[in-house]
Amino acid sequence: TQLLEQSPQFLSIQEGENLTVYCNSSSVFSSLQWYRQEPGEGPVLLVTVVTGGEVKKLKRLTFQFGDARKDSSLHITAAQPGDTGLYLCAGANYQGGKLIFGQGTELSVKP
């Protein structure tokens, strides 16, 4: 069974601080997606990484896929209250297209 360990599960920081969320697995994924979810809504896709070592940037968010495609990180620079939400990483299974989700990171950015 493939597992994705996401950490930290809870993070409360002040506006302007930087943070990093990690997703780790012992399994290889064909691709990995990051989602952001607000209360009472569905997850919104932020990015997909597919190549080992790939780095993608989305404004103040930087996503990295590990060289071996077993881990990924999300780094937010100068966090803002609008970044508050649940961040989910999800690895695409080779077989059948199921997504394996991490436990999620509940981020709270205080003004």
Place this chain on the structure above:
Amino acid sequence: GAVVSQHPSWVICKSGTSVKIECRSLDFQATTMFWYRQFPKQSLMLMATSNEGSKATYEQGVEKDKFLINHASLTLSTLTVTSAHPEDSSFYICSARRQGASEQYFGPGTRLTVT
């Protein structure tokens, strides 16, 4: 775009009744749709995978006779919670995936409350 809608967004029903939730891909054809359940402050739990024109594949521990899934077209999948009980109260989210793609696009979710 890749827009997925769900209807209703919230529903309250009495114990013992059935509730149907619709999931539609509005601007693309979804060969595969997925149904998830989510508890407060937790990640998504996959319930079943639905392929157009074929029977759904249920995850271990999910009762297929209780959670009926139909994927009759490339843009519509439905989840029917039969004989609902208070413990079925939850946030149900669907997602849709194009053929050959890995990304899933999620609907806004349906809050089900069983009284």
